[in-house]
Amino acid sequence: MDWFVWDFNHPAYFTIYADKARDAALEGPALAKLLDLPPGSLVLDLPCGWGRLHPHLKSRGLRVIGGDLSPLNLTKHRASHPAPLARLDFRALPFRPASVDGVFCAFTSWGYFATDSENLRQLAEFARVLRPGGALLLDLAGRSFLQDSMAEVAGIWLEFPEDGYQERTQWSSDRRRILTERTCQGAAFCHDIWIPTDAEVRAFLEEAGLSVEQAYGGLDGRPWEEGAERWIYRAIKR
Numbered sequence: 231m232d233w234f235v236w237d238f239n240h241p242a243y244f245t246i247y248a249d250k251a252r253d254a255a256l257e258g259p260a261l262a263k264l265l266d267l268p269p270g271s272l273v274l275d276l277p278c279g280w281g282r283l284h285p286h287l288k289s290r291g292l293r294v295i296g297g298d299l300s301p302l303n304l305t306k307h308r309a310s311h312p313a314p315l316a317r318l319d320f321r322a323l324p325f326r327p328a329s330v331d332g333v334f335c336a337f338t339s340w341g342y343f344a345t346d347s348e349n350l351r352q353l354a355e356f357a358r359v360l361r362p363g364g365a366l367l368l369d370l371a372g373r374s375f376l377q378d379s380m381a382e383v384a385g386i387w388l389e390f391p392e393d394g395y396q397e398r399t400q401w402s403s404d405r406r407r408i409l410t411e412r413t414c415q416g417a418a419f420c421h422d423i424w425i426p427t428d429a430e431v432r433a434f435l436e437e438a439g440l441s442v443e444q445a446y447g448g449l450d451g452r453p454w455e456e457g458a459e460r461w462i463y464r465a466i467k468r
């Protein structure tokens with residue numbers, strides 16, 4: 231089974247990422263603002279997860295459809311934030327070409343697939359469903375920041391007793407991907423995420439038919455910089 235099918239569809243996911251529920255109050259309004267689409271625009275929240283950012287997209291007057299692979303996340307989304315939702319895989323979106331104004335892809339939700347062609351396919355699917363002139367907001371973890379923050383702890387098991395899990399992160403041998411192993415609630419998980427360079431992000435967006443219009447280095451819309459914790463790209467469908 232692909233890691234992303236298992237890791238995100240287990241109740242432990244909500245324990246491990248409990249802080250992201252709290253962060254939503256800050257991230258949601260900021261990212262929705264950076265998406266920068268007028269009220270009434272139709273936006274796909276891909277992946278929507280459990281809908282933590284959904285209210286903030288709605289409060290900007292956007293019409294929002296959520297999509298995610300995880301039935302568990304979609305069930306939680308439905309219960310807490312009722313909305314049009316679809317179970318889907320990034321590689322084959324169930325939407326018509328040029329049918330939406332925006333795609334909102336928050337919290338490092340790209341780079342999950344094992345091959346470059348599948349990761350490109352995800353962006354190409356985003357581009358396919360966007361109308362010409364429509365916008366993708368792609369919110370990623372900055373590679374250099376991760377590199378620095380992992381330097382002291384790579385390969386070491388860390389305990390998070392209050393949150394009920396253990397974690398060990400390390401780079402893959404080619405240093406393209408980060409493997410994050412966790413144990414929680416008696417189960418084992420291992421995220422395996424490609425962490426692209428800025429040049430790679432831009433090249434993949436370009437190849438998918440998306441032109442980077444803005445690159446930000448933070449939720450407040452500061453300019454992109456190599457060492458920023460987040461790399462947030464607003465790209466336009468050609």
Ligand SMILES: C[S@@+](CC[C@H](N)C(=O)[O-])C[C@H]1O[C@@H](n2cnc3c(N)ncnc32)[C@H](O)[C@@H]1O
Binds near residue numbers: 235278281298338
């Ligand atoms: C880190 S979470 C981010 C969710 C949401 N954007 C947020 O900010 O809370 C990643 C999400 O991607 C979903 N996902 C993983 N692989 C997927 C795939 N191949 N197709 C669609 N969704 C996928 C997971 O189920 C999970 O909900």
